[in-house]
């Protein structure tokens with residue numbers, strides 16, 4: 691099993707269209723690629739999210755959920771980083787993407803040899819993001835790559851160096867949720883495999 695990426699299944703097209711339209715309606719609130727979830731979007735998410743053990747992380751100081759539509763324009767990308775210092779994993783839903791968009795994970799030693807890590811406060815989660823100053827990250831050897839299609843629901847390890855790229859022509863829009871207590875990748879895989887969304891289409895069921 692991969693230690694970086696775990697695919698859970700797919701959500702139905704009507705659910706994906708709903709969130710796409712709601713995120714697109716809020717593009718005027720876009721801040722550095724993020725459309726932060728408001729109470730309404732969080733409520734709609736919780737109508738289908740059915741795991742009783744996992745609570746969406748709430749940032750008290752900012753009075754908002756750590757849940758967002760992450761929008762990346764064609765040609766855009768995110769350099770090599772790890773998420774917040776306490777954040778270990780996230781649950782993603784591909785709302786809109788292109789077949790060749792990628793998310794890659796890198797070997798710790800390779801990255802630390804090539805670049806220097808700095809902590810940056812982008813104000814998204816209350817903890818510092820760990821960024822590495824490597825500009826040509828697209829040409830660096832990686833240990834794993836994931837490509838998703840619309841509707842895919844998957845868990846990502848955010849505590850291993852990773853980077854992403856939108857190849858276009860569409861904007862890449864990923865709905866990302868983080869959970870209370872900073873659960874790690876293995877915990878999320880085990881919890882969410884057990885129970886995630888009430889309307890999840892499990893791939894194995896579809897194949898039978």
Ligand SMILES: [Fe+2]
Nearest residue numbers: 772773848852
């Ligand atoms: Fe990240």
